[in-house]
Amino acid sequence: MNSRKMRGLWASLGATVTAVALTLGGAAGAQAQNQGSSSAPLTSDVVITKLSQPEAVQDYATGAEAEHPAGAYPIADVEFEARLVPGTEQGGANDIRTNAGQQYVSGLDSTTDVDEQLPTDATIAGTTDSNGQINWPDVNSGLYVVTEASTPSGVIPADDFFVSVPLTDPAGSGWLDTIYVYPKNAHINNPEDPNDPNNPNAATKTVSNADALTVGQDATWTISSPIPRLATTPGDFQATDQFVIQDTFTDEQLLVLEDSITVSAPENMQAGEHYTVVVDSADGQTEVVIEFSEQGRDALAAAVNADANARVSVNITTTVQASGAIMNTAQIIPHSSQANDPVEVSANIAYGGYQFDKVSSATGDGLQGAEFRVYDNLEDAQNGAENYLKPSGSNDGTWTSDENGQVTIDGLRYSNFADGQEIEGGEQYQTYYLVEVTAPAGHQISGDIVEFEVTDAMVVGDDVVNVPTATGGFQLPLTGGMGTAMLTILGLAILAAVIVVARRRRANADVTA
Incomplete structure (x- = not known):
């Protein structure tokens, strides 16, 4: 499980080292009220609303209902599991509603402190709906570790976090009937993601081939990805533990021009230092992998802190090798948790x-x-x-x-x-x-x-x-070769006939005279 320090819902309430401030969200003045409090409710409703990380890192939640931050949108299909920390339930040795329970919780630093105690099976589970929400009614009192068991492609899981039931109302005395939790995720989504009609965090793939009218000319593919907005504590966005863009081409369709590969990233990032480009050809396919080093990922985090909409783009030029409808799909791995379920973006020619x-x-x-x-x-x-x-x-x-x-x-x-x-x-x-x-x-x-x-x-x-070359009702005479010979013979025959006729006329004239 990913751990989270004991800050969660309660740090924003001005918590002190007292257990009450940590677990029940009360101020120091509420401690006396809650010491072994038999008036604390035995159940509360819990509503989890899963949101994308907005452009600015938010403060911790208070447990009260809140408006969605600008730029955040709900994420569906996130599976949550809550496990009760043994002994913190009603009547347990560390009943969260008693002094003993408060002292126990005050000694916890993060969710990893209780990992070995947690049951294998979830105490409560649910999956966010189209509004990004899960409603857990009548959750029994106790301290719970909440885990994101499954997330859609491109959604980087948030760290595990604690939820204490019950929880005091941050607006004053009394208890929250419903505890609202707003975990936020760094999210690189697909352009077709129904959760995000405006696609502010969409990865894209485009292709330029309008001028490539024939096979044998070049098409350029562009993969563009937002830099993940990963926030585990208030303050700045942090670097992810992995960031990879990869694309595979079928050689008989598209021939990769290795020298054409370019990476457009934040300023002063250098190939070999901040990222590597590896081109590998085997079995009729060519794979292009761009992987950012730790130094490169730190630079990406600095870039997204300077501009929440900062992006990384990769251009790959290929020569079109064959006719057909050619689909090409790139994969983006923004975090190691997404290695087996990367974001996929496609374009075709x-x-x-x-x-x-x-x-x-x-x-x-x-x-x-x-x-x-x-x-x-x-x-x-x-x-x-x-x-x-x-x-x-x-x-x-x-x-x-x-x-x-x-x-x-x-x-x-x-x-x-x-x-x-x-x-x-x-x-x-x-x-x-x-x-x-x-x-x-x-x-x-x-x-x-x-x-x-x-x-x-x-x-x-x-x-x-x-139309055939024949014209009218006759064939034009041949010229050259046999055609010329026949014309010559015909001409000589006519000439001879003329001479014969002329001689006969002369002879007849002499006889008459």
């Missing part, structure tokens, strides 16, 4: 393709050998510019129809998904432009520019039709 058939207008058959290029804007497509898109892979950005006339273009960023978010329009929405650069044999090149969008792993488009 999506790349897909476009498929169509190249067919003849004459027969409807598929045409092999047509070549196409893809542009990211209409002007370059119209001009046949050299900056056509070139996804990495087996081709150089020129896509050729196969024996069935099918063309499969792959490795293009989704038109409607960029920087990890769906988009409906605007500058990031990407329309692609298809241009035929080489016609299939026996057909004319298509002059049409086809606009298309990639919104799935493979979008199937309309056929692209080519």
Whole structure:
């Protein structure tokens, strides 16, 4: 169990070394009233309200009902267990309501002093509801050690603390019918956490790939985490015992560029001194681990004391290796208690393709050998510019129809998904432009520019039709080779016929004369 010094609910009441001030929350003047007090109630209600740690460290609770501090919000699903310290119950050797009990409690320094005496099973247990509350009615008198047995991911457990039943009213004489306890936790939550609609303590992961239109280009992932606001005593926030950010990438999807990794942390923090960056590749995966040293965690605590909203960010650039919907998840361990249940934050990118058939207008058959290029804007497509898109892979950005006339273009960023978010329009929405650069044999090149969008792993488009090279009702003569020879022979035959006709006419003229 995590221990807490004997300050808890009672230190804020101006407690002295007297047992009454420590356990019952009374001032010195109340001691005589409580000496062996038979008037002290045998039961009280106890209400625990679990809150996130606000921007400023709070004073100890008094047991009275209080407003939630600004910036604190309730935390659900925290399991509490209370164990009665043996002998402090009614009639026990150290009955909390008697002088003997008060003297016993005055000798306790922290909850660890009684750990070995506590029962294995909890005396009382409960889990906070959506309002962060547990209501324990009619709790029997005694001294209890309260433990956070289980917390959600990202919620750093508070130390164990004492609750004394009954407890005097800090406003004056008398007893509290209901004892209110407000333990607060350092909390790094997920963006989707329903406890926190405004997400002031949310860890996030984002990705930048709007300009990376093809596989083979780079996407940069950013993990951002608040620095934990850990407070065990009034005063300053303290350093946690561990702080790690780690991310794992599948190599066939994303290739980590090791030199690109940067850590943005408070001023004057140096790699190797305040934190380490370890990149380990094995079994087709690459793991990046950023771990803060004790000196680094102290610097983080100093930063969050200077600015309660201070954060740590990590940037990792990767080269996109393949098409598909690629989800990447990072883990944040803000404290050793969260090592097996880290905060997880994710972002994703999506790349897909476009498929169509190249067919003849004459027969409807598929045409092999047509070549196409893809542009990211209409002007370059119209001009046949050299900056056509070139996804990495087996081709150089020129896509050729196969024996069935099918063309499969792959490795293009989704038109409607960029920087990890769906988009409906605007500058990031990407329309692609298809241009035929080489016609299939026996057909004319298509002059049409086809606009298309990639919104799935493979979008199937309309056929692209080519017209055969035949024109009118005749074939244009061949030129060169056999075509030239035939024309020459035909010309010589005509010339010979002309000569023969001319000679016959001359001969006939001579006979007539």
